[in-house]
Amino acid sequence: MLRALARVDAAMAEAAVSGSPTATYLAGTMAASSSTGSLYLLRVEAPRQLVDDTPLHSAMVTFWLRQDQQDTGLAEVVAEVVNAWLLDEWPLAAHAFRVLPGERSSCAALDRLGLRKLRLSFLGDERPYLWYLRSIWQLSRAATES
Template identity: 45%
Template sequence: MLNARTRAPHGLVRTAFIATPLTTDLVEPDYNAYMASPEVIGAHSDGRWPIDGFTLDDNRALVAIHQADHEAGRAFTYLLMNPTRTQSLGCLYLNPLRDYLVRVGAAPETLQQFPAESAMVTFWLRQDMEHLTTDVATAVDDWLQNEWPLRRALFRALPAEHESIAAFESLDLVSVALELPEESRPYRWYRSR
């Protein structure tokens, strides 16, 4: 997603939350937020991410993959935490948009709109913290526009992610229609103005 010479910002600090790279040192707070949010996780993943029987060790293995991808510049995962860094509020993901578009059969003219330095941006917040959704969306949108070396970024959400959709629309982000013949999920896409 980023070339070898460019680096992702280390983190984001705001009054209500911080975003810090997800590492194996943060497995426990990440796991606690995940397990405290089954409805949010179900909506965000369209039921693909496990809850029942998902263990701390399972999470540790996934976090190690996220950390390796982050360090290599392939994809970026940030843990959203309260300002005192004592509780995880959720996760923020920046994944390569172009790779995704190729996987789901986007037409060449769609691919031409999105250079390699384009990100697909998603996030979830624990169920008792969804009131922060607009704050997170606002801060992340600003961060992407002003501090990231990206050419394009699209926020992605499923219709069941009501808080995210409402936040994107309240921010007056532009809805983007993408023809994705091999994608069965009804994702909604948004970009900055």
């Protein structure tokens, strides 16, 4: 994790040199025995089938970069580093990134990772999030219809 944060810090420093503001990010820990993704899905009243299809050991990933519209390259570094960190160091069956469509650089960075992109809408959350899921996360058709 420290190497991953060092890469993010280096990208932030490079972005600051070009005159853009620095990003705000938070490095936290997740309990390997809990599903942060499922907790969110229950809170926003996701379809039951989607909750059932969500692996017990899963995580929802969000990040926000103040300079998202400035094409600094920071979004690519953050997406790549966080994705690799989750794959390499967490015993998760699945993880999904959640971003808003207007977060242009973040969406482009996640598109480059080859993750499955979905638009999911929930009764309890009206924001038009895009979801990027690891390709091994198998959702039934019923789970993605809302």
